[in-house]
Amino acid sequence: MNPIVIEKTRQTASLLKENNIDLWLTFVRETSAGGDPILPLIYGDSDLTWQSALIFTCSGESLAIVGRFETETAENLGAFSRVIPYDESIRSVLLAELERLNPAQIAINYSESDVLADGLSHGMYLNLLALLEGTPFTGRLISAEHLISSLRGRKSDLEIARIRQAIAITEEIYAKAFANLSPGMSEIEAAGMMQAEVLKRGLGFAWPRANNPAVNSGPDSPVGHNAPTGIRIERGHLLHFDFGVRESDYCSDIQRMVYFLKPGESQPPAPVRKGFNTVVQAIQAAFNAVRPGAQGVEVDQAARAVVMGAGYPEYKYATGHQVGRLAHDGGAILGPAWDRYGRTPFLPLEVGQVFTLEPGLMVPGYGYVGLEEDILVTGGGAVFLSTPQTELILK
Amino acid sequence: MNPIVIEKTRQTASLLKENNIDLWLTFVRETSAGGDPILPLIYGDSDLTWQSALIFTCSGESLAIVGRFETETAENLGAFSRVIPYDESIRSVLLAELERLNPAQIAINYSESDVLADGLSHGMYLNLLALLEGTPFTGRLISAEHLISSLRGRKSDLEIARIRQAIAITEEIYAKAFANLSPGMSEIEAAGMMQAEVLKRGLGFAWPRANNPAVNSGPDSPVGHNAPTGIRIERGHLLHFDFGVRESDYCSDIQRMVYFLKPGESQPPAPVRKGFNTVVQAIQAAFNAVRPGAQGVEVDQAARAVVMGAGYPEYKYATGHQVGRLAHDGGAILGPAWDRYGRTPFLPLEVGQVFTLEPGLMVPGYGYVGLEEDILVTGGGAVFLSTPQTELILK
Numbered sequence: 001m002n003p004i005v006i007e008k009t010r011q012t013a014s015l016l017k018e019n020n021i022d023l024w025l026t027f028v029r030e031t032s033a034g035g036d037p038i039l040p041l042i043y044g045d046s047d048l049t050w051q052s053a054l055i056f057t058c059s060g061e062s063l064a065i066v067g068r069f070e071t072e073t074a075e076n077l078g079a080f081s082r083v084i085p086y087d088e089s090i091r092s093v094l095l096a097e098l099e100r101l102n103p104a105q106i107a108i109n110y111s112e113s114d115v116l117a118d119g120l121s122h123g124m125y126l127n128l129l130a131l132l133e134g135t136p137f138t139g140r141l142i143s144a145e146h147l148i149s150s151l152r153g154r155k156s157d158l159e160i161a162r163i164r165q166a167i168a169i170t171e172e173i174y175a176k177a178f179a180n181l182s183p184g185m186s187e188i189e190a191a192g193m194m195q196a197e198v199l200k201r202g203l204g205f206a207w208p209r210a211n212n213p214a215v216n217s218g219p220d221s222p223v224g225h226n227a228p229t230g231i232r233i234e235r236g237h238l239l240h241f242d243f244g245v246r247e248s249d250y251c252s253d254i255q256r257m258v259y260f261l262k263p264g265e266s267q268p269p270a271p272v273r274k275g276f277n278t279v280v281q282a283i284q285a286a287f288n289a290v291r292p293g294a295q296g297v298e299v300d301q302a303a304r305a306v307v308m309g310a311g312y313p314e315y316k317y318a319t320g321h322q323v324g325r326l327a328h329d330g331g332a333i334l335g336p337a338w339d340r341y342g343r344t345p346f347l348p349l350e351v352g353q354v355f356t357l358e359p360g361l362m363v364p365g366y367g368y369v370g371l372e373e374d375i376l377v378t379g380g381g382a383v384f385l386s387t388p389q390t391e392l393i394l395k
Numbered sequence: 396m397n398p399i400v401i402e403k404t405r406q407t408a409s410l411l412k413e414n415n416i417d418l419w420l421t422f423v424r425e426t427s428a429g430g431d432p433i434l435p436l437i438y439g440d441s442d443l444t445w446q447s448a449l450i451f452t453c454s455g456e457s458l459a460i461v462g463r464f465e466t467e468t469a470e471n472l473g474a475f476s477r478v479i480p481y482d483e484s485i486r487s488v489l490l491a492e493l494e495r496l497n498p499a500q501i502a503i504n505y506s507e508s509d510v511l512a513d514g515l516s517h518g519m520y521l522n523l524l525a526l527l528e529g530t531p532f533t534g535r536l537i538s539a540e541h542l543i544s545s546l547r548g549r550k551s552d553l554e555i556a557r558i559r560q561a562i563a564i565t566e567e568i569y570a571k572a573f574a575n576l577s578p579g580m581s582e583i584e585a586a587g588m589m590q591a592e593v594l595k596r597g598l599g600f601a602w603p604r605a606n607n608p609a610v611n612s613g614p615d616s617p618v619g620h621n622a623p624t625g626i627r628i629e630r631g632h633l634l635h636f637d638f639g640v641r642e643s644d645y646c647s648d649i650q651r652m653v654y655f656l657k658p659g660e661s662q663p664p665a666p667v668r669k670g671f672n673t674v675v676q677a678i679q680a681a682f683n684a685v686r687p688g689a690q691g692v693e694v695d696q697a698a699r700a701v702v703m704g705a706g707y708p709e710y711k712y713a714t715g716h717q718v719g720r721l722a723h724d725g726g727a728i729l730g731p732a733w734d735r736y737g738r739t740p741f742l743p744l745e746v747g748q749v750f751t752l753e754p755g756l757m758v759p760g761y762g763y764v765g766l767e768e769d770i771l772v773t774g775g776g777a778v779f780l781s782t783p784q785t786e787l788i789l790k
Binding site: 034089113116 | 507
């Protein structure tokens with residue numbers, strides 16, 4: 001029994017109805033090699049070795065057609081109304097169930113825009129077409145992208161509790177790091193101090209350790225998905241962190257800012273204050289634009305307009321992405337209408353989604369300013385899950 | 396610099412020539428969500444976030460077209476002759492390079508049979524078709540499965556050294572466990588003892604911990620991909636283990652057998668001896684059948700014939716699979732001509748491949764007998780990488 005799998009599979013029947021889909025088919029094999037990213041939500045951590053079909057219907061049936069050796073594992077999940085084992089070929093059992101259910105639509109896991117709804121490989125798509133050849137079902141295949149996006153995006157209570165826990169730990173590790181930072185320390189040393197806390201606490205990294213945390217000290221540090229460098233913290237420079245942990249399979253993703261006062265300074269210089277306040281205001285503008293049914297492109301535009309309106313160049317990435325089992329949890333994003341984001345900025349926001357808000361800008365001569373907060377979409381609008389940073393930390 | 400990536404990307408040009416392919420394109424996005432299983436060999440551990448194209452040509456060019464933020468990471472790999480960053484859309488840069496190179500074939504990562512050559516998702520395939528629309532390249536797309544299968548299968552010297560190291564550690568942990576096993580201990584306790592060694596040594600598990608090691612004590616233990624149970628070791632019963640570790644990204648996969656003598660027994664009963672010797676002989680028959688150019692189905696048949704010839708039922712799985720970065724490393728298998736194995740039993744064996752040999756059978760009243768050795772394909776035939784078990788361990 002995996003409580004997340006129980007919670008998430010219970011959501012499927014109503015989501016199928018809402019999307020007017022009779023049947024959802026997840027078709028996989030040898031998932032130890034990677035597998036479909038939806039599996040942790042509907043099958044847990046166990047592997048499926050031979051060609052396997054996980055079927056959910058709008059009437060609430062849930063079937064697992066699996067290789068004989070994996071029958072017991074599938075049954076022990078407690079999430080399937082029936083587990084059907086096979087020995088040599090899945091074809092006859094799969095066709096028998098489809099003929100019995102006779103669905104008008106069969107939703108399968110591909111998406112041009114959403115990597116997390118795109119778990120069907122092209123080879124397995126071809127295998128499925130071959131299995132269904134000569135049946136009417138080949139003409140009934142549709143994309144499950146909206147269904148998966150909603151299933152993944154609408155966090156259950158347990159999922160939200162786990163994300164809150166990951167965020168709380170992240171804020172603790174930040175607080176401890178801030179107490180110990182000092183001029184002369186390199187980006188690599190600052191990152192190492194935080195990574196040691198992650199390891200000591202037995203946590204995972206929300207994205208690979210090579211750039212988690214990302215650390216940028218001063219104006220010459222390369223900003224982006226880069227590893228920390230040997231550049232040293234200096235007085236009169238900004239210090240920027242992007243850091244996230246994974247705890248009980250759920251992630252946080254938070255950016256924070258420090259300024260190192262020069263001798264004689266009692267507050268940061270005006271350009272630093274302006275840059276920082278602009279980012280805080282951009283986050284607040286995005287926060288205010290969040291409501292169920294809004295499009296991410298509107299939320300993105302609210303933040304982007306604040307940054308550009310203050311005279312800074314446009315940032316070259318989306319204002320926010322979903323957070324969950326993965327730091328980048330797919331589905332709708334809070335992003336601009338750029339080709340590389342596909343349709344994801346136009347998907348309506350849904351209650352239960354968790355997003356980052358992370359505008360950024362460069363303050364020439366001082367360094368990069370980026371903050372990142374994690375928020376929950378509720379019926380009444382956004383709620384902060386992280387404790388927003390609204391003042392520069394001064395050291 | 397990742398020495399494995401350097402070694403493996405250097406193999407690409409000659410493999411492209413051997414397969415008569417002008418250009419190989421790996422097309423991915425948001426690989427933190429899983430990504431293409433070929434990436435660790437040609438790009439290492441770093442993520443590719445936006446749509447990215449890794450291109451290798453038969454003339455030895457290697458190009459990485461990546462999002463601007465990931466330029467430096469791609470350059471630092473030292474494996475690409477050119478890294479080409481983009482900001483909003485990959486389309487124009489990708490088309491410009493394809494037009495310049497004008498390949499007669501573009502091999503892409505899909506395969507109906509080989510999960511590890513099937514890293515292109517169906518949604519990304521549709522995206523690629525859309526990007527190439529109106530060009531002659533849509534008609535030049537072919538499967539890269541043979542190329543990938545050879546690149547992955549033909550282990551380099553460093554890869555073989557790492558697999559040998561994983562095997563050596565596995566044999567050490569087995570030896571320590573055998574010294575400490577005793578009647579009354581449960582399967583769960585026996586597994587826990589071995590897992591504690593894995594964790595103490597900072598190793599990874601070659602497959603998920605839930606059933607690694609798999610442990611089967613006596614005739615009533617469920618055999619397959621099952622978690623160890625509360626069943627206790629008894630005198631007069633067989634004890635079977637299936638165990639593998641991951642060390643420096645490479646795996647082992649080894650099965651071992653113990654028999655617990657009853658009071659008064661100086662050797663196992665005749666049916667146990669016959670079952671054990673049959674499996675040893677089946678492994679030797681498979682070993683003798685391995686040579687470059689042979690088909691896996693021949694090797695499988697050699698082992699299967701020994702087991703069935705001795706009067707045991709046919710085992711319901713393949714005699715062997717490849718081992719490498721993954722415990723099930725894809726490509727050619729040593730398996731029967733069953734539908735679920737697709738074409739993989741018919742692929743000719745190649746020098747440098749590492750396979751398991753793992754026939755098995757049930758001895759009624761005593762328990763399951765399965766041994767698994769790891770072997771390397773060389774020009775002269777098979778070489779054992781594990782130290783074969785040819786005698787039952789008696790306790």
